[in-house]
Amino acid sequence: MDWGNLILLFFVISSLIPMIKQRGVETERIRLIRSIEKKRGSRVITMIHRQESMSLLGIPISRYINIEDSEHVLRAIRLTPPELPIDIILHTPGGLVLASEQIAYALQRHHAKVTVLVPHYAMSGGTMLALAADEILMDENAVLGPVDPQLGQYPAASIIKVTKEKDINEIDDNTLILADMAQKAMRQVENTIYNLLVDEIPEEKSRELARTFSEGRWTHDYPIKVDELKEMGIPVKVGLPKEVYELMELYPQPAGRRPSVQYIPIPYVIPGKEKPRS
Template structure:
């Protein structure tokens, strides 16, 4: 009996430790939903999040990287359909980018929504995330947050660079290179036209939209170049920097890498030091 009891306890501990990450994940998800609801009540809007951080699988704890997928666009389109025409949308974005198809679908759906659409970027929204941000009536960014260029990527090569290489050296190229250059030209034109349509739908005239679309796609910057708030304002994007505090709180509820972080600090805000009235001792 004693042996049986010991093994019962042993297996019970194994089950608890195996399921603990799942319980922890569910607890985090409930906390996120409560905070999202709080933001909705405060801002009188539908809050949608697309936050791609490195997360842990619920069972084994292995980290996985995420990006914009067709599944993301499907869920966001469903959330938009469930939102009344007279209710604003706040889309919180934190993403390295992803599939152009998915990002284009999301942007098109946001444009069609009849009430104001605000995209909130607490840290970064690169590539496809930037395309989605362009479809908003307002982009609300942290003063240090960034967006990114929209030059199409063909595997490991940016489309503008492929076209430039083809123009410099046309003779003696392999068929594969010629095909790649043709696809790159098509991808570049498609992205330019998509950006132009989005910007014109948001009130830009055709010339302004053409200039911004060309700047974002032509390879003037590398694909990972950070477009800061100042740069975005210079090119005519409607940007504000008053990110709600609750959005920062929400970001804290997303898993971080499982390894020990290389960044550490005391997680409390510091204010101005209080001046204490220290009595001055008179010399004897």
């Protein structure tokens, strides 16, 4: 074998290794998903949006809830018997309102119990999905977020505020049009959240919560913690199966850059606090 063939073989092997490695990761993900399903007697659906090493031309692709996600989740729900509970594991910054609403209403219409599991965060559209569930299980440090709509780079609530604080003759037509769209978007999201909550929570409380989540009282990335959610009357419980955390480890950030956080990945035991052996 000459040098040319050796170089060609090297490039072929180098291109196959990432594919083989990714296939192994996907197999391990499926194993863990099946393990959670057997333990909880449910169908597990994951929606985990984080950058992975498989990216476009080496550039990590930003992930969020989109129409493709809604198509896949709706298909998974259709394939689930009405009497089988659904567990959906969420890790997402949010995404398109249309896609989030489609998934949320499909989860609400499922006859059996729907549980959302949040190991780290489910913001914006992810919070909308959580509010559609019968039960929300969260890590004690996990958060949800506001569901106030955004128009381009601006919060809808802030656009409306401009039109209330400035003389209409000093506002350009483009801003007035945006304000009209912002009002419609906020009304749409508020009605959606109300519809998702009203079957489980009294009507007046559902209206109040719908306004709280959609009116723009916080910045869009405000973290709503477990204690705050409980005070609002949202059915939140703390505690996740250990397999959920193991599954999250199989969705790594892009390789090829120095990690900013490092630790020895084993549980530590305080001396003198060891568990007795059986």
